[in-house]
Amino acid sequence: MDNKKVNIIDAVKDAFTRFADFSGVSTRPQYWYFVLADAIASGVVTLTAGDMAQNVLSLITLLPNISVAVRRMHDVGKSGWFILVPIYNIVLLASPSKGVVE
Incomplete structure (x- = not known):
């Protein structure tokens, strides 16, 4: 996009x-x-058309959400891979325990 007001x-x-x-x-x-x-859009679709329509909207916006987040990371001087950092926390939370920890 140009440097015009967005x-x-x-x-x-x-x-x-x-x-x-x-x-x-x-x-x-x-x-x-x-x-x-x-x-x-998600709120309006969920309230008016239900969960199934909201799921469809989520699939439609998935790739644009990822690409705009990756480009945002580039804008702040970071690798686009940084958008995956929260996923690591979810993986840790879902991991089995290593045993008894005090």
């Missing part, structure tokens, strides 16, 4: 047109406007 519509358009683009950057407003739009 609005929510432009952020959503950019996320969906660049859904398979994991290079480059996404600015902070681009990222947060897309997250906001996704959250609003």
